[in-house]
Amino acid sequence: MKMFSLIHYSTFCFIVQVSFNTHEMFNLTLRAKDRAGVHSLTTYGTMIVDVVPVNHNLYPPRFRDFVLQGRVRENQPPGTSVMQVLATDGDSESPIASPDDYRIVYSIRNGTGLGRFSIDSQGRLH
Numbered sequence: 158m159k160m161f162s163l164i165h166y167s168t169f170c171f172i173v174q175v176s177f178n179t180h181e182m183f184n185l186t187l188r189a190k191d192r193a194g195v196h197s198l199t200t201y202g203t204m205i206v207d208v209v210p211v212n213h214n215l216y217p218p219r220f221r222d223f224v225l226q227g228r229v230r231e232n233q234p235p236g237t238s239v240m241q242v243l244a245t246d247g248d249s250e251s252p253i254a255s256p257d258d259y260r261i262v263y264s265i266r267n268g269t270g271l272g273r274f275s276i277d278s279q280g281r282l283h
Contacts, residue, residue, distance in 0.1 A: 175208050176208070177208045177209070177210035177211070178210075180208055181207070181208055182205060182206065182207050182208065183205070183206040183208070184203060184204070184205050184206075185203070185204040185205075185206065186201060186202075186203060187201065187202045187203070187204055188200070188201055189201075189202070209253065214248055214254070214257075214258040214259075215247070215248060215251070215254075216246055216247030216248050217246070218244040218245065218246045218259075218261050219244060219245060219246075219247075220242065220243070220244050221243065221245075225240075225242055227239045227240030227282060228240075235283075236283050237283065238281060238282070238283055239274065239282040239283060240281075240282050241279065241280050241281045241282070242263070242276070242280040242282060243280055244261050244263070244280070246258075246259035246261060247259075261280075262278070263276045263277070263278065263280050264276065
């Protein structure tokens with residue numbers, strides 16, 4: 158299937174939509190030919206076109222340690238701060254990632270403390 162077209166001298170354009178999910182890269186064999194006729198000369202070259210995904214979210218967030226440990230004294234009132242956790246995301250260092258690709262949302266998913274603790278958007282455990 159023809160996906161590229163030469164529109165003016167050395168300007169290429171897509172003639173169909175491309176998707177990173179189906180093709181991460183295209184290679185094209187190019188031909189340059191001088192004057193038409195019996196004595197024309199030709200050369201060939203290769204062009205590689207990388208398709209950059211729109212969704213640049215490539216790395217999952219990670220906690221510094223696999224197991225995090227905090228302490229709280231018994232009989233403390235609800236809302237008492239226990240600790241602050243921090244996850245980092247490798248996408249934050251990518252110059253082409255958007256802030257949504259590395260914005261981290263914290264939640265408590267399971268465990269014996271479920272319903273007894275809360276975590277806010279800054280990773281503060283209460």
